[in-house]
Amino acid sequence: MLVPPRLLAAAVLALAITMAPPAGQAQQRPHGRLFPPQDLGLLEGPDRDAWQRPDQIMDFLEIAEGSVVADIGAGGGWFTIRLARRVGPNGRVYAQDIQPEMIGAIERRVEREGLKNVATVLGTPVHPNLTNPVDVVLIVETYYEMEDPRTLLRNVRNSLKPGGRVGIVEFKKDGHGPGPPMEGRADPETVIRDAEAAGLRLEGRGDFLRYQYLLKFVVDNR
Secondary structure (H helix, E strand, O other), X not given: OOOOHHHHHHHHHHHHHHHOOOOOHHHOOOOOOXXXXXXXXXXXXXXXXXXXXXXXXXXXXXXXXXXXXXXXXXXOOHHHHHHHHHHOOOOEEEEEEOOHXXXXXXXXXXXXXXXXXXXXXEOEOOEOOOOOOEEEEEEEXXXXXXXXXXXXXXXXXXXXXXXXXXXXXXXXXOOOOOOOOHHHOOOHHHHHHHHHHOOEEEEEEEOOOOOEEEEEEEEOOO
C-alpha cells in the first residue's frame, strides 16, 4: 500500500521526536568516558605550570627524593616527568593508564626526556595493577572518567606502603578557569565519600590552587 507523502513525512517527524534525547541530555558526558588520546594537547597549555602548581602539590603530598610514586591516569605524562625529576635516580614513578595509546605517549616522552626512573603500567578501570607498594598515589583530573571509583580506590589503598598517601586533584565547580564543563567535574564531597567507602581517611586539603581542589588521604586504620 502506498503511503501519501504528507502522512509519511508526519510519521518520520513523530519518530524523530520520540527518539530524541531530553533537552540538554545530548551534551552530557556519560560517566566513565575516557579522555581521547588525540586531544592530549588540550591538557598541556603553556600556562599549566602556573595554575597547576606541581611543586606545591608534591610538597603537600610529601613527595621527595627517593619516593616511590604512582601517577594514576597519567595521560600523556605531563605530571609523570615532573614527579620523576622530583624523586630523582633513587626514586621510582609508575605512570599508569588504562589506554594503550596513553602508555605509548608516555613512553615516547620519557625516552625524549632521558628519564630512567619511570615505568609504565597498563591498568584496568578498577585496578591500578601496581605490582610494588608505593609511598604516594597521585590522581589528577581523572575522577569523572572512573567507572567504579570506590573499587579503584580500594585497590589503590591496598597498593600503599605503611604511612602512604593518596592525592586527588580535581577542578572546582565554580565555572572559573580551564577544565571540563560542569557536568564533567566531581565535587569534593563526592570524592571524600567514595574514598571513605574505600577505606581511606581525609587527612588534609590543599587550598593553594586557583581552579582546583586537592585532597590528601591516608589509610583509615580505625
